[in-house]
Amino acid sequence: MFKPMSAGFRSASPVLLFLLIGFAAPLLAVIWFSFMPPRSFSFGGAPTFENYRTIFESTTYISFLWSLGLAVTTVVLLALICYPVAYGMVRVFGKWAMLVTLLFTIPLFVSENIRLYGWVLFLIKNGVLLGTLKSWFGFELESMLFSVPAIILGMVYVYLPFMLFPMTLGISMVPNETRDAAFDLGASRWQVFKEVELPLSMPGIVIGFLLTFVLAIGAIAEAKVLGGQAVIPITQDIEIAFTYSQNWPLGAAIAVLLMLIVGVLVVLALRRFDLDSFLGRR
């Protein structure tokens, strides 16, 4: 089926070349670097597993677990928050859906860090929230800033659009007549949801899950800014390796492991939730 120099291949070759240079090459560089001797700065060293051994012998697994845990929590919370909102945007809000979309979109134009610092000012002791409570109602609460809940709050806040919009798309892909038909055939509202709406909006839901999971596992700013480094996510270990520690090969090795873990999880998810079968193409 694939002739080596078919017209299709030839016209696709600039794109392939572009992908090769722009995507594959840096990736291979990172992978290769992860096998270089610790604290070296060139590609020329004798390949070694030293960096991987260092990782497995250290407590780096704690960071991996934190990143995974935070990402999973974020994705679950986002699913619970976004499905009703997305449902409302497609089926209930009507002309107000546009306004809701804008409310969720406009913050994306502001840098993530600035938004997170906004939350710091909101949550900090004597800040917007606690300060107001204190001066209006006279009671003083312990600040929740620099804690795990604050990190999760930040992640849910930052990644919300990435769950909401695929979900909205997924739900809007369910034809109205298909829902009407199920209802007309005797299904209750719940049965319509379970038998028709949920399975038909699955592609959007799965895309939202994957997107937010991949983004959330790479999160760093939330733990730093809102968490006050109460936990060290794996991305920060990578950052420390590349900066203060100046151990680039170690950083590369952690990055490769992270890519592996994410890759395996995504492939597993895609096998479990085969998007094609949701669309009825077996």
Added chain:
Amino acid sequence: MANSTKISRRNFMQQSALWAAAFAGVGTLAPGRAMAAREKELNILCWEGYNSAQVLDPFRTEKGATVKAESLTNDPTMINRLRAGETNVWDLINVNNPWAREVMFPEKLITPLDRARFEPFFDKMMPAFKPPYKWAMDDSGTQLIGMAQRFGPYSFVVNMDKVSRQTAEDQGWNLWNDPAVAGKYGILESDDWNVFNICLIAGFDPFKVHSDEEVAKFKETAERVFKGAKVVGDIATMNQALISGEIDFHMTGGTYSASPARADGNPNIRGITPKSGPMNGKGGVSWIEITSTVNNPQLSPLAADFLEFVQSPKMSHTVAFAEGTFNPVAQMGNPECFNLFTKEELDAIQWDSLEEEMARCVEYDIVPDYAKLLDIMTAAKRAASGG
């Protein structure tokens, strides 16, 4: 019917992801190097401040030059950028005192300056910088390898409403050895300085090779100090947390970090230099920035011009109060420069106690077993995060 449409949703997603990655990749591939004539371009690798428009714009206007400056927040990163081959990108590098003399010059990452042209500037600096100034000279004492400007003591910062200056200076690093302070302090995310300070809290000199016993003490101290920290963060977070009352004091800090808060109307935030400590009796560490010309095969002639440019009283004052952070500069030894500082500005940089604080400091140096200690500290941070 859908047999013919083979572009499935999954394929589409994979393709999209590849495209996104490809675009991201391109960004990293283009570090913007122009190899042609470099008479009109200058690239500076520096600490925050020299990259500000207040400093660079007058130079751009005067020389009609294209000046690019990248700011980083730790020395090793900058130096390793040069080691990794970026010597042909940068013209000037601005790092803390020991690196030029002890690392970059021996490794031929930087080049000597014209002594006749630049040494006279040291004559006008504060007395401590009288030529030949140690950190500006190579080991042999013959080559001038950099220019001095910003400096300052850097130990820790307190909110004086919570901890008096007197108590803080007397207690020094022992402040962290009191179990009662757990949850009341923060830690600035400058991990290189944190290594020094954990050593000082543990009660030994950071700038030497450490015994196994000391390393064990370091580990125990690091775990305890990070466990007790309410927040680890950047300068803005530290100042915000101090002002709001989230924390009472924070490790690693000084004029460089506290001055923005002080200038912003919070004189109760103050950098502290301990009165005593384990470094031959001294407890504080100070830094002096040295700016050197990079060993660039096509070094821009503007590099030396820029070094000269920022020596003028007016530019020195601008550098001292560049956006982000405010610091004393060596050029304040020249009355022409000193007179440009207002009372408020002098207050922000704690001029009243600068001399005595510097006297209580040892100068920043390289920790021989830094890599080992940093790894221990990183693991301690992780353990503190609930492992």
Added chain:
Amino acid sequence: MQGAEPILSLKAVRKMFGPQAAVDSIDLDIAEGEFFTIVGPSGSGKTTMLRMLAGMDTPTSGDILLNGKRINDVPANKRPTCMVFQSLALFPHRTVGQNIEFPLKIRGEDPERRKARALQLMDLLRLPQSYYAKNVLKCSGGERQRVALARALAYDPQILFFDEPLSAIDYKLRKTLEKELKDIHRETKKTFVYITHSLEEAMVMSDRIGVMRAGKLVQVGTPQEIYSTPNTRFVSEFVGDVNVIPVTLGSDGLLHSPTGATYKPPRIPPGFRDGHLVIRPEYLKFLASPGEADNAISGSLYNEYALGSRIQYQVRVGETVFVVEKLRQQPFTGQLDDTVTIGWDAQDAILVTD
């Protein structure tokens, strides 16, 4: 035909969308086992009416009675009626079998009985048994029609509603499916209520037809009645090409056209003063002499069109164009641009108001 109590009754049913009446005071009785078709151009309110009948919309006023009971507020999933949608609304993530069994599954029937019933219905609709596990998206257009119908029949409704299910299908297949649908109607003896914009489709299948225009039912009758005695110009034109002459009834008992010509009238409806004279093209004849028919006009032969078994001729009389149709076996022999005389017998024309 309407001896027994009607299965479905509409009493002054009205649906307002803002100030606009989409369905305007409709009264209608549909008998059990009837194949009733509502015809109308798009925007005439027929879909709105069907949605009210199926329970997906509620009337603004008036009543809908099923077996004599008011069902205005009974939701669609509680009504013993079922709809086949224009888009068919099959469940794309399900197989043919799962689609057909859907109402049975909802009802909680056990899987074996569900399957047996599904296979039985597939038989009825001439779907191969092997399709049971086939994905519905892999079925052809005609097969999908049958799956949708089977699914609706599995619900075992008292009334089946159809919302133009054949409108997106090509002509040849549509013709086949129209006949099949009529056969299924005969087999199942259920009441079918069908809406379409094609009177031709309605004629083929229906026992009775209701023509809708701007929210109102303008005429209800058998296909023959609608065809031969349309009660308005709108209905007459809806049936196909017709010749329409605006006329006024004179005191002389003749019909006067604005051009000054006079025609012998057919049976005059009571109270008729002015309106239109409608002559179907097959009732217009080429005349050798004007005396051969009650009414005659001269014009010039402009063109001819072959329409399958018939040939249509266009005759121009001044500004007016008349169409005449003859069977292919008996073509008119005149030449183009010849002056010809056409005419009709008075009783072959129809007088309609408005």
